[in-house]
Amino acid sequence: MSDADARDAHDAPGPARPGNGKRVTMRDVAEAAGVSQPLVSIVMREAPGAGAETRARVLQAAARLGYRRDERARMLRQGRSLLIGIVFHAAQPFHGELIDELQLAARGAGYNVSLAAVTRHRGEADAIDALLGERVEGLVLLGATLPQDAVDRIAGEVAVVTVASQYGSTWFDSVSMDDARGTELAVRHLRAGGHTRILYLGAPGVSGDATRRATFLRCASEEGLDDEVAVLPGGASEADGARGIEAALRSHPDATAVIAFNDRSAQGIVAQARLLGKRVPEDLAVVGFDDSEQAELPYLQLTSLAQDPAQLASAAVEMVVRRAEARAEGSPPLPGEHRILPTELVVRRSSGGRTA
Structure with a gap:
């Protein structure tokens, strides 16, 4: 169907928003904009084949309905998820600070994150399995306690970086403070x-x-x-x-x-x-x-x-992305890198307030 045909067939816009509470789809946008679903797909993919007026009407309808592209599905169709899984310990406040910095660093690298908590009722291995089921391209393990050979096996599937755990593996990376x-x-x-x-x-x-x-x-x-x-x-x-x-x-x-x-x-x-x-x-x-x-x-x-959570997060994301990209390109496995970052003593009243 041409742009002109689409406009003639559907002159009036559809409802502003579906009332059933379901996720807004391309079909909803097509009905609201008065065009075909394939034409909406063309506009959303920024592909040629849609006129400027039609493109504007589709984008306006999408914004009005709150339509969001399913980026994960799109990336999976291309063989990539651009998703980093983060395993953290729910009882550790410092891990919460790290997660915030990891999300910022991942976003800056063009990746999204998915979280899995280690709790009293879910161990580290189960949390990792849950993330692998989401087809993550890399794992960042905070405070990992698994034996090195177990992490080595996981590193055979996806890129792995451990944070605040000192390992010496040749198959995955680690970063920790001194x-x-x-x-x-x-x-x-x-x-x-x-x-x-x-x-x-x-x-x-x-x-x-x-x-x-x-x-x-x-x-x-x-x-x-x-x-x-x-x-x-x-x-x-x-x-x-x-x-x-x-x-x-x-x-x-x-x-x-x-x-x-x-x-x-x-x-x-x-x-x-x-x-x-x-x-x-x-x-x-x-x-x-x-x-x-x-x-x-x-x-x-x-x-x-x-x-320093920002320093740890930046290093961890840099390393896991480098490994994930190398895998995606079919490059030879990278040797393990193990960084130890400097630390400092912050003196407050609990020790008398004297500097070392």
Whole structure:
């Protein structure tokens, strides 16, 4: 049907919006604009074959109805999804900050994102499977805890980058902050403040803990504090921190400082220590990890090791897009790249407010 025929056959526009609550389709736009559905497709694809007047009428009808192109379906027809899957841990506030930055970075690279949360009732592997079912071209795994060989197998299907987990695989990339340097800064800071009886409340089995624990013990030994420090189980939540510090102060009542696995744990430590009659920082100095938004709360003012979410996100998206594009072009597999980004200690009142 020609443009003229279409105009003659459908002179009056259709209803402004379908009233059934369903997704607006090309057929709805065609009826509203008084043209054929194939002609709407031509206009939406910006292909030749439609006159300027018809093109304007179709676009006006589409805008009035709120029509949106199904970009995912279009890309899949072309063999691409331009979709990055992000696996995150719902209980980690810092992951929320990372997601925001990842979405911005992905959009800048021309990709969309799809999210899958790890919760008490859904493990990491299930979250990854859900995203693979959406035909993502790449995966960004936040705080991954899977064994390297398991991630290697996933990397055989799609581009993979892990964030805040240190791996050494040749099949996928990783980016993380310098956990070792961060722990060293924390120990030196507390030692400079006169503390010798220092505790590390870790989170056994959680990404990053092994490096922080080993560095804590090494630094304490270098400071001659082997007999005065202790590594104790804590966890990654406020409740874990509260339980951990209560048990720790029973076994080490003379402790004057504690380094927590993360800011959430530190928040629980501060709250429970105060309930136990300890003043922070006068009786117990506290240092966290992540420098999350909570660290700046007036009642907390937590000294923390900063992880820059924008820097982590930018690096992660750059690497996963590079891998995805190489796969799309049929290029040979890229070697694994593993970046460690610098960190810094942000000093606040919880540790006495002194700089290292």
